[in-house]
Amino acid sequence: MSRTILLTAFQFILIAIFQIFVLSNLNILSFCNPMIYVWFIILLPTSTPKWIVVLLSFIMGYTIDVFSGQSGINALSLTFIGVIRGGFISLFFADKDTQSNLRPSIKDMGFTNFLIFVSIIVVIHHTIYFMVEAFSFSEFFFILLRIVLSSIASIFLILFFDFLFFKTKR
Amino acid sequence: MxxxxxxxxxxxxxxxxxxxxxxxxxxxxxxxxxxxxxxxLFANELAGETNLRFHKIEHYFSLSSSNEALVKENARLRAQIASSYVSYTQKSFIVNDTVYKQQFEYIDAKIIKKTTNKRNNYFMLNKGRIHGVEKNMGVICPDGIVGVVVLVSDNFCYVMSVLHQDSRLNIKDARTKISGTLIWDGKNYLNGKLIDIPSSIPLQKGDTIITSGFSEDFPQGILVGKITSFKKDKGTGLYNVDIRFFVDYNKLEYVYIVKNFFKNEQKQLTNNFVKNE
Known part of the structure; x- marks a missing residue:
């Protein structure tokens, strides 16, 4: 149990630092800003109580907000992910898996399932984020472009880091 | 139950x-x-400290380019000091210093955190209340305009960049002297937009846009950008103007915070005027 808490805290710090000091400073295209901190919520053990997931997602979002000088957009969009994550977990995992300490990754879910799981969550998160950020429909096409490009980048990064840290044993 | x-x-x-x-x-x-x-405010201080630490590492990679920019500005300023002018007239004259009263002072600051790819962008600077920074002060750089201070803590401040949804700055065309408003549409951090310019004025491609000096936050004549294209809007009788900023906000490193000594007086006068109306 304490090992899980320590590991989660470690992941929190690493992902937050990477997001704030590396990804937010990258400027590949003006329309593409990947947000990898969604991965932190995806990675939580499947048996985590729902209210802890919600609380952790708010804390993560607010941390990103404070350090990148935004006013609660990350917190809002990530808290939403925190509350819908439980539903998707029960959709993708068998009942006995949701009781154990599984962490959603390619190793445990298989590539296709993990890709679908991550894509759904990332696209929902990015859609809320960019909608709230612009707060108008007048630039709809550009918001859409932002959502699509950033989502692709985020999903790619999450898959890449998953490969890197949770190697599949064959 | x-x-x-x-x-x-x-x-x-x-x-x-x-x-x-x-x-x-x-x-x-x-x-x-x-x-x-x-x-x-506590979060701001904490974020400032951490950003400052990380910025020190990042800073080494851009040393040469920021050095170049500083040398360039130095050279330009050196060309303006009295010793680089030769007197052409034989008459002697007295410089009467009391004729001039200083209106603007500049606080130098360094950017320790910036974004340019968001819809609303901010800069974080390493100067705060103890250095004399106050809310709503203008921020400029050698090549042009940067933004306005929106949040100040003891050691740091946040600047709302011109690359922001709510940024509205008063500007004018240097050639025709007609004034308008600078906004940003969120598409490209190199390009801005001008509104409120009546289409009866003949604009030209390549016209220089400068600050108008109508607001208390910026001195007159700070560079903003160059007109790249303009279109008449038939409905409103106003221009739709695209400009290219002189500053590459992504590479920006050193800035100046503008302190206006007459700001309070100007503000007070405006308030009294509004009350009397």
């Missing part, structure tokens, strides 16, 4: 979610930036 308690227990995460989402919306809607509450 038992069922009710069980209902609350089972759905506790939903209530927590509603509460936290409400909190986020409160944070967003309040002033679109955080209020200067104790928590956000």
């Amino acid at each position: 038992h069922n009710l308690i069980r209902f609350f227990k089972r759905n506790s995460h939903i209530f927590l979610f509603i509460f936290l989402e409400g909190l986020s919306i409160y944070l967003i809607s309040n002033n679109t930036f955080y209020q200067s509450t104790a928590i956000s």
Whole structure:
């Protein structure tokens, strides 16, 4: 149990630092800003109580907000992910898996399932984020472009880091 | 009763979610930036300290380019000092210093955190209240305009960049002297937009846009950008103008915060005028 808490805290710090000091400073295209901190919520053990997931997602979002000088957009969009994550977990995992300490990754879910799981969550998160950020429909096409490009980048990064840290044993 | 308690227990995460989402919306809607509450100021200081540490590492990679920019500005300023002018007239003259009263002072500052790829972009500077920075001060750089200070803590401040939804700066065309407003449409950090310019004025491609000096925050004549294209809007009789900024905000490193000594007086006069109306 304490090992899980320590590991989660470690992941929190690493992902937050990477997001704030590396990804937010990258400027590949003006329309593409990947947000990898969604991965932190995806990675939580499947048996985590729902209210802890919600609380952790708010804390993560607010941390990103404070350090990148935004006013609660990350917190809002990530808290939403925190509350819908439980539903998707029960959709993708068998009942006995949701009781154990599984962490959603390619190793445990298989590539296709993990890709679908991550894509759904990332696209929902990015859609809320960019909608709230612009707060108008007048630039709809550009918001859409932002959502699509950033989502692709985020999903790619999450898959890449998953490969890197949770190697599949064959 | 038992069922009710069980209902609350089972759905506790939903209530927590509603509460936290409400909190986020409160944070967003309040002033679109955080209020200067104790928590956000503490967070600001903490974020400032951490950003400063990381910036020191990052800074080494851009040393040569920022050096170049500083040398360039030095050279330009050196060309303006009295010793680089040769007197052409034989008459002697007295410089009467009391004729001039200083209106603007500049506080040098370094950017320790910046974004350019968001819809609303901010800079964080390493100067704060103890260095004399106040809210609503203008920020400029050698090549042009940068933004306005929106949040100040003891050692750091946040600057709302011109690359922001709510940024409205008064500018004018240097050639025709007609004034308008600078906004940003969120598409490309190299290009801005001008509105409120009547289409009866003949604009030209390549016209230089400078600050108008109508607002108390910026001196007159700070460079902004160059007109790249313009179109008449038939409905309103106004121009739709695209400009290219002189500054590459992504590479920006050193800036100056503008302190206006007459600001209070100007503000007071405006307030009295509004009251009398």
